[in-house]
Amino acid sequence: MSYTEDAQTRLRRAGLRLTTPRIVIYEYLLSHRTHPTCDQIYSGIKESNPGISLASVYNVTEKLAEEKLLIKIVAPDGERHYDSITDFHGHFFCLNCKKIFDLGCKPDLELEELKGAKTTDIHLSARGYCPECVRKGHAG
Ligand SMILES: [Zn+2]
Numbered sequence: 001m002s003y004t005e006d007a008q009t010r011l012r013r014a015g016l017r018l019t020t021p022r023i024v025i026y027e028y029l030l031s032h033r034t035h036p037t038c039d040q041i042y043s044g045i046k047e048s049n050p051g052i053s054l055a056s057v058y059n060v061t062e063k064l065a066e067e068k069l070l071i072k073i074v075a076p077d078g079e080r081h082y083d084s085i086t087d088f089h090g091h092f093f094c095l096n097c098k099k100i101f102d103l104g105c106k107p108d109l110e111l112e113e114l115k116g117a118k119t120t121d122i123h124l125s126a127r128g129y130c131p132e133c134v135r136k137g138h139a140g
């Protein structure tokens, strides 16, 4: 299945109308799992889709996050990033190169402190310096 078909299938399954901006932006996020910002998504799509404005990138990502087709992550610098992987995973934020890596950990819902609670959301995030930045001596 192509990324376009995948985007269309997921949008349809969520009961959303298939508009060109939604398909193009979602397809971009499904094929670029680098946690881009709206600016980065816009730069990535504008050449082949001159009809899509930065404002519609903001609107579409917000809508798709609302519908749980994307997750919105806020980096330590306050910048919003979008992720098309919606299964639970954590994120590592590099404070030097600003890269965001996925952490494959599973949530520990057996936590003693959560016994009897109804958890609706759990986030795992770590920050520091990525291996490449450490190797190059940029670790703080
Ligand atoms: Zn780094």
Ligand SMILES: [Zn+2]
Residues within 6 Å of the ligand: 035, 083, 085, 089, 090, 091, 101, 102
């Ligand atoms: Zn991620």
